[in-house]
Amino acid sequence: MAAVFREERGRLLAALARRFGDLDLAEEVTSEAIEAALVSWPVDGVPPRPGAWLMTTARRRAIDRLRRDQAYAARLAILQAEADRAAPPAPVPPDDLPDERLLLFFTCAHPALPAEDRGALTLRFLGGLTTTEVARAFLVPDETMAKRITRAKKKISQARIPFRAPSAGELPQRLPDVLQAVYSIFTEGYAARRSDLAEEAIRLARILRRLLPAEREVAGLLGLMLLVHARRDARTGPDGEPVLLDDQDRGRWDRQLIEEGTTLVRVALTGGPPGPYAVESAIAALHNEAADVATTDWPQIVALYDVLLALTESPIVALNRAVAVAMRDGPEAGLALLDELASSPQLRDYGPFEVARADLLRRLE
Amino acid sequence: MKYLMLMHAGAVDENGQNTACTPEDWMTFDKEVKDAGVFVSGESLADLVSATTVRVAADGRRVVTDGPFAETREVLGGFYVIDVPDLDAALDWAARCPGSWGDGSIVIRPVAQF
Structure with missing residues (x-):
């Protein structure tokens, strides 16, 4: 109820x-x-x-x-x-509830709050989840989550983090934090194979999309999540084991979500230089469009990773790019790129790096 | 709501000046913060070699020591107390303050309300 x-x-x-x-x-x-x-x-x-x-x-x-x-x-x-x-209060429509949730999104993801708490706060205050449910979502003990939420609320109140959406001028700097908070909920749901969490993140992104219709990165984030979520039924085998993208039964992908996601990718990519979520959603769309791995448009995916790498400078993106290069030019080319990345501190002890390397070595044979 | 802005200097030149700004930048900021009516108080602190630490022991004995000296590159160089509506406004003023430029940084602490 x-x-x-x-x-x-x-x-x-x-x-x-x-x-x-x-x-x-x-x-x-x-x-x-x-x-x-x-x-x-x-x-x-x-x-x-x-x-x-x-x-x-x-x-x-x-x-x-x-x-x-x-x-x-x-x-x-x-x-x-x-x-x-x-800031004078916004006029309240007399007939029903005003939708002032945007300001709450920005308060929950305020840069003065710890980055790792922003998703939890968003889930608690905008998702309406209890502290116990939020703790379960982020796989931490109830008590730990209760402490983190209490500390964040205390900071909001004592430091007077305002309940206010940023001005148009501040928006470009503040919006990425809000998108990251929502995306962190999605990735938690993805990692834990919890559709309910992924769907809550999608619901929150839909609210944001309604409240900020002109922001193309919001469209990009929503599109990305829909396109990834479309594969939910195919990414787990009969015994709950993970199925890699290459081996997924693409007939089990959710066509309706893919269609909606692809439309949003177009919105996100149109009208100026794309942001990181737009590019990531475009990569997801290319995977979803392909009938199988062999006919996937790898040159285009590599080109998109080039753009994403320039935007984020993230070694994780560089790793994904190396894998895409291997698909385009062969495993040797990918391995050469991985060797260059091996010294990056962020990739040390990063499981997917070793998995990618092992996979490319196997393909050499 | 009052906020204390603690200004920590980063890299300084041989004259102890922040290399990312000029004395004129400080004068401009000082004028702005006063003209806007948010200034409560503020001082720039003398060089750290002039610092002295006092502690009173349990038996009432006064312990005075030279220093502290800079153990890190972050040295408290001055402060402002400003009165603004919320943290966002305080952050805006801190970003406009030359103390946050270059290698400098500003810590913002809300003043406790009783």
């Missing part, structure tokens, strides 16, 4: 966090409003404007709470006056 309110929870939380400038209070009254709905809606029926009902209920609960605790109210009032001085 809580899943029914997943959308509303994120919207309520964002709107209330902005209004009160306090995440704890916003979380508390959001939960209370949803609990109240779970009690009264089955009896009285769903109100004509459910979002507005939830918002009114949550605000009443907040006012009750502030009446009980005058000192807290006084502190919040000062914070709020200061926040309004910085």
Whole structure:
């Protein structure tokens, strides 16, 4: 039943966090409003404007709470006056819940928070997952995750990380952190073979896409995740063992997701120099378009990795590029590139590096 | 909301100046931060060789030692206290401050509210 309110929870939380400038209070009254709905809606029926009902209920609960605790109210009032001085509140549509989730995305992925916590915070506050569920998603003990979330919330509150979306000028610098936070949820789901997590990351990216329709990297990220997720049924064998891309039954790839993903790749690549997610999504699309490994457009994939390498300068990208070169020019060419990369500290003890090397050596024979 | 900006110098030239900016850059920043009405206080600190450390032991004895001297390249060179609405505003001011340029860095600490 809580899943029914997943959308509303994120919207309520964002709107209330902005209004009160306090995440704890916003979380508390959001939960209370949803609990109240779970009690009264089955009896009285769903109100004509459910979002507005939830918002009114949550605000009443907040006012009750502030009446009980005058000192807290006084502190919040000062914070709020200061926040309004910085940025006047957005006009609220009178009929239903405003969608202010964008600011919450940016708060969760704020550069002043630890990079490894941003995905967890996004999952907790925008995905509406409990701390236990978030801990399970990132494979850490409950207690560890609870501590990390508490510490992050304390920093948001004490250092006054604002509930505010960046201006157009700041957006190019801030957006990659938000995309990375969402993508980290997807990659956790991918590594753990958890479709639910991958789908939650996709749902969050869809929200971002609606909120930032002009940002091509958002389209690139969503496209990339859809194209990779399209292969979910084919990447695991009957006994749960991983099946490499080469050996996957491509008939089991999800054609509908591939179509949607490919459309987004086109959006991401059109209208200026592409960003890293656009390029990665284009690589994924070329794999998904090919009938098999032999007919895959390797020259094009190598060219895209060249672009990606120039954008990211990542040794992991260089490794993937070497594998693509091996597919285009033969294993010797790939091995020569791997030898050049072997001294990179980031690839030392990096499992996939040794796997790629072993695979190319096998192909030499 | 008040924030303390602790300015750490990185590489300095033989005169102890940050090589990434000029004295004029500092004067410009100082004027901007004051004209904007966010300045609370701020000082630039004298050279580290002039530092002295004081501790009072449990028996009330005062222990005074020379130093500390720079053990790392990061030396606290000065500070500003600014009053701005939130961390993003503080980060903007810190980025405009010459202390964060080149090898310098600025640590931002919110002032505790009681």
